[in-house]
């Protein structure tokens with residue numbers, strides 16, 4: 001994974017500060033218990049300048065993550081939308097990944113977070129395809145994890161909370177140690193859920209499907225965009241999940257995510273998927289690229305231009 005390449009400024013508690021000055025205390029409460037909620041957003045060079053993709057939806061999910069964990073955000077959705085744009089402008093509107101985070105601050109310790117102040121920061125930096133350019137083009141090799149996906153009875157998967165990601169980290173480490181690029185997690189019922197940082201889709205006989213929200217996934221903004229693009233393009237979509245063995249019988253499989261984009265899966269546990277070609281994935285990659293770069297008038301509302 002390439003190191004973070006700094007941009008000029010970070011937005012920290014309502015102020016733009018130089019990148020190197022955006023520091024917190026090692027005894028910050030959120031660091032110790034994983035009590036932090038965050039988002040992953042991207043801005044791209046689009047037809048009319050740099051544009052943030054589905055900014056409001058991401059910030060609304062950020063607010064919902066905070067609600068789920070009873071974290072009192074000191075800023076509203078409109079404030080944070082403005083903050084992202086202000087930061088992007090201050091950094092010269094690069095093509096970048098944008099990371100808002102809210103966490104309990106230094107000052108209190110112990111499991112009760114209710115007395116801790118909540119700090120909010122937003123950083124951005126250039127970040128290429130999460131599973132690599134080669135993966136985006138030729139597909140990645142995935143393995144079904146021995147770790148079970150968290151569920152609503154333990155760590156609510158629909159909140160993008162730092163603590164939840166310990167589950168994905170275990171799956172990622174296991175996948176890497178076994179020589180794979182990425183993991184696929186099953187939920188506690190043994191049904192396919194998602195990747196450590198991506199949703200998953202299956203194509204069989206021209207029909208697309210993806211696990212429902214109840215299967216232990218984060219409701220992906222890319223997932224939602226892909227479903228809309230699929231339906232508009234006349235590709236059949238069924239609102240059903242799938243089992244482990246249905247991974248092996250898929251014609252095409254792919255991950256979606258803000259970081260990963262749309263990444264085909266060419267192999268699961270050593271078994272090649274379909275014919276090794278991904279015509280529907282390629283079609284969706286092209287439609288998605290049009291949408292994020294402002295070439296899809298129908299989806300102009302998905303973009304917020306920085307300038």
Ligand SMILES: Cc1ncc(COP(=O)(O)O)c(C=O)c1O
Nearest residue numbers: 197198199218220221222257258
């Ligand atoms: C666990 C998990 N699932 C799915 C996704 C994909 O969501 P999105 O498309 O909104 O980036 C992400 C990335 O944020 C994630 O971390």
